[in-house]
Every structure is written in structure tokens, then in C-alpha cells.
Amino acid sequence: MEECFREKFIYNNDIKSSKEFDLFNPNGGKSLYEVLRIVEGVPLFLEDHLERLENSAEVTSLKLWMKKDEIKNKIYKLCKVNDIFFGNIKLIFNYKEDESENFLAYFIKHKYPSKDMYEEGVATALYHAERENPNAKVINSKLREDTNNFIREKNIYEAILVDNDGYITEGSRSTIFAIKGDKVYTSPIKDVLPGITRKYVLKVCKQLDIDAIEERIHHTNIDDIDSFFICGTSPKILPIHKVDHIKCDINNCILEKIKLGYDNIIKQYINFNK
Known part of the structure; x- marks a missing residue:
């Protein structure tokens, strides 16, 4: 129950x-x-x-x-x-x-991020695991249980999955984006679940003339990234302040533009469908 x-x-x-x-x-x-x-x-x-x-x-x-x-x-x-x-x-x-x-x-049960989480970002950690079929939303009880246990043990918000080749794919229950300079990066669609929030983040980037690139990031190179953020049904656009021991910029101007752009899309959708 x-x-x-x-x-x-x-x-x-x-x-x-x-x-x-x-x-x-x-x-x-x-x-x-x-x-x-x-x-x-x-x-x-x-x-x-x-x-x-x-x-x-x-x-x-x-x-x-x-x-x-x-x-x-x-x-x-x-x-x-x-x-x-x-x-x-x-x-x-x-x-x-x-x-x-x-x-x-x-x-x-839903657990939406608090105001403090949006303002201060959340902690994450790398977790080495692959989904059997990343393009399909199929219940995988073992992976869910393993990542939930990992999240509790580490006292973090999300586990970032790393594939067998060492590349970041996605979160255990979210999509992961990275920002470096004036460009936004996320894993190629073939490697991840085709997230709906992901789709709209890419749409926002296009509207704002922000370069959004589908490119794999190796986990050993994350200290070269300026900012990371989570996106998904419950968190919407949520800044990451830490990946393992590596600190991330939560006040990135591109990140702020994407957050505002996504919130506007939600408002427009709700007003149109009421």
C-alpha cells in the first residue's frame, strides 16, 4: 500500500x-x-x-x-x-x-525540491551502472533498489550513472546536463531515456540561442565543467552544487536563463490546457 x-x-x-x-x-x-x-x-x-x-x-x-x-x-x-x-x-x-x-x-508520493535546494543546489555522486535498455522506460527493480540504497548511504539527492566505458549517461531518476563556458552538454539520446524535461530544456536552449550539444562526458573530466544540473518531472531544473568531492557553480547565468525559460513553458502549457 x-x-x-x-x-x-x-x-x-x-x-x-x-x-x-x-x-x-x-x-x-x-x-x-x-x-x-x-x-x-x-x-x-x-x-x-x-x-x-x-x-x-x-x-x-x-x-x-x-x-x-x-x-x-x-x-x-x-x-x-x-x-x-x-x-x-x-x-x-x-x-x-x-x-x-x-x-x-x-x-x-512526490518529493519536490525545497526552495533551499533550488537556491543552493544539491549533492550528487557517481554510480557505475548501465540500464539494460536506456531508450525504454521499463521497471528495473534491482537498479532502482541499488541506486536508492546508494543515495541513502551517501546522503545525496541523486546518483549519476556512469557506463562501462566511464562516460556519464544520466541520473538514476533524472537527466543530467553540464555547462562549460557558453555551451550546454548532455548525453546523446541513444545512450539515455528520452526524457521529456530534457526535450524542453533543449527547446529552451534553442529559443535562447544557447548551443546545446549531445556529447558524452567522461567521468574523469568533470572537474573541467563549470556547472551541472538535474532535470526531470519532479525536480524540474535543479542545480547541482557537488559531484562527489567536486564543487560546481550554482549561480551560472546560462543555468538561470534555462530555469526561467522552462518555468515559462510550464505556465504556457497549463494555461492552454485548463
Whole structure:
């Protein structure tokens, strides 16, 4: 029941009590998932999330059995039956080995960064691990458990994944960007999950005429970087003040421009979809 945050969840076409969640929470098989942020009753960047869900199904050779409009209606229904219009919602498409298929939608606990975190940045550390299929949003319980344990042990906000060749890929639950001089860097899309916030950060950079380059950064070269920041559904744009023992500039002017630009995109999206 801990995973399901609010009173009710959706299981296939039924509304269930959260007290029953453990009976229906999928164990085994393969699960595709998305986590959406609800702001003022609006599922933020919903079209992008549904498109990524379809992409995850395609690259894993699985098939979604619901149309986009049906998924969208279930999201709004979940908000209505819980009378909750903010927070994070998780969608799961589960495929069992016996070929049975199940869908779940439910609110999960959200932990948005504090004002101090945005102003002072957060601590991170390097963690050597690779996702099996970085382009698909597939539940990987072992990697999630390992990185969560690492984050707790190090008392940090996020673990930055480093691949077998020593290159930074992404965060355990976020996208990582770097700033050096007047240029912004992030890992090539083939190496990471196609993050939705990542997409809009790149859009902001284009709008502001900031050079954004998809280029791998070796973990031994991070002391050459001026600033790092995290982006994702919950953190939005969050400065990093430290990677392991290396300090980062949190007052970078390019970083500030990107933060403001991204916040403006969110406001425009919510106003258009209300």
C-alpha cells in the first residue's frame, strides 16, 4: 500500500481501494511505466508522456492495448475519484509470462525540491551502472533498489550513472546536463531515456540561442565543467552544487536563463490546457 499514495487507484477498468493495492500490484513479467506530474489538474506534457510510452512499447516489442484517449480519460478519472488535482501519477502496463496483461494508474508520493535546494543546489555522486535498455522506460527493480540504497548511504539527492566505458549517461531518476563556458552538454539520446524535461530544456536552449550539444562526458573530466544540473518531472531544473568531492557553480547565468525559460513553458502549457 505504500506505493499507492491516495485512497483509490485504477486497475484495468475498475476503481479499487488503496487497501487492496498489494493484491493487484504486478510482480513478475515485464512492466512499462510513466510518471506524470499533475499541476492545477493538468497532466503536464501528457502528449509527450504517451508518445514515450508508445516508444517504450515499440523498442521492447510489446504492444499497448489502450488508445491514447482511453489512457488520458483514466488519468482524469483518477484525479476525480480521489479529488486530488496535483502530484505525481504512475501508469503501469504489465505483461505477465502467462500472456495476461494488466493496467494500473495511481498517485505516488512526490518529493519536490525545497526552495533551499533550488537556491543552493544539491549533492550528487557517481554510480557505475548501465540500464539494460536506456531508450525504454521499463521497471528495473534491482537498479532502482541499488541506486536508492546508494543515495541513502551517501546522503545525496541523486546518483549519476556512469557506463562501462566511464562516460556519464544520466541520473538514476533524472537527466543530467553540464555547462562549460557558453555551451550546454548532455548525453546523446541513444545512450539515455528520452526524457521529456530534457526535450524542453533543449527547446529552451534553442529559443535562447544557447548551443546545446549531445556529447558524452567522461567521468574523469568533470572537474573541467563549470556547472551541472538535474532535470526531470519532479525536480524540474535543479542545480547541482557537488559531484562527489567536486564543487560546481550554482549561480551560472546560462543555468538561470534555462530555469526561467522552462518555468515559462510550464505556465504556457497549463494555461492552454485548463
